[in-house]
């Protein structure tokens with residue numbers, strides 16, 4: 283790797299970490315100030331460009347660092363542990379994750395004169411154990427059509443993540459095909475088409491309201507015949523009701539099994555980082571309908587930290603594979619447990 287590349291790489295991770303850290307600082311302030319929290323929700327709704335701008339302001343990072351320096355050498359007492367517990371719950375880690383963790387901390391710290399720094403080290407190790415126990419890399423087999431089916435409730439970022447992933451795979455020299463499996467809304471299809479143009483990849487789509495199974499069937503055939511490396515399947519996030527949606531996803535899954543059962547396949551759940559503990563419920567429902575091999579955690583550039591992934595990892599053993607940190611084509615990163623845990627502090 284040339285020096286230039288190394289520098290670029292450093293800058294790349296540095297920027298990601300700074301952005302994630304500033305997200306943490308922002309969240310902390312908003313948790314303390316309900317009015318600001320409400321404003322934060324409006325900002326989130328107003329779009330990611332403003333979020334990104336807010337997230338890249340350096341001030342919150344400094345504020346967060348000052349707090350941790352001030353508390354790093356204080357002895358760890360019950361008050362400290364309770365404040366920490368509250369912080370972890372507010373980061374959406376969920377009680378079933380937080381309680382045993384805090385209990386283990388009490389045991390471990392007992393009679394040892396621990397400071398905040400020791401607690402941070404302890405937590406980082408535990409968090410890493412929780413998130414890093416399953417493979418975090420997206421699987422890919424050379425010389426075959428790799429199918430990635432992307433599912434999730436509406437608005438979480440499925441189509442956007444597919445666009446970003448398509449661009450990334452293409453830049454690695456792979457031949458990428460998209461399947462417009464969300465035929466429920468015409469708008470959804472044209473959105474995927476826009477992403478296919480942006481990423482410079484091909485797309486299979488049928489007229490609005492077509493059977494998504496038919497789209498997937500055609501896409502699988504084309505991908506095989508024309509030797510694509512990757513087939514990315516977009517799906518609907520909302521139908522008339524939840525049962526319909528799950529039935530449709532099961533059907534798509536059935537088509538893949540029947541016509542592409544021999545091909546490597548991942549079923550990826552897209553989760554909005556701000557979903558909170560409800561994300562675990564979503565994961566369970568989609569797990570049952572389509573089987574899941576990984577999670578794409580989006581909108582980490584917003585106000586949330588995505589602590590729900592600990593619950594998903596612990597209860598369902600599904601790893602987070604990718605994270606979305608903005609709306610743009612290159613705002614997708616491999617999930618790095620270390621980086622994610624760093625950003626929690």
Ligand SMILES: Nc1nc2c(ncn2[C@@H]2O[C@H](COP(=O)(O)OP(=O)(O)OP(=O)(O)O)[C@@H](O)[C@H]2O)c(=O)[nH]1
Pocket residue numbers: 329330331333434435436437438439440441442443464470518519520552580581582583584605606607608609613
């Ligand atoms: N800030 C931010 N916004 C994102 C991210 N990923 C997606 N979005 C935005 O979230 C909104 C919804 O994204 P879509 O990709 O349309 O979501 P979807 O899951 O396909 O939605 P449906 O097709 O309605 O089910 C869009 O405004 C995206 O720009 C992200 O990582 N960060």
Ligand SMILES: [Mg+2]
Pocket residue numbers: 440441442464470516517
């Ligand atoms: Mg969509």
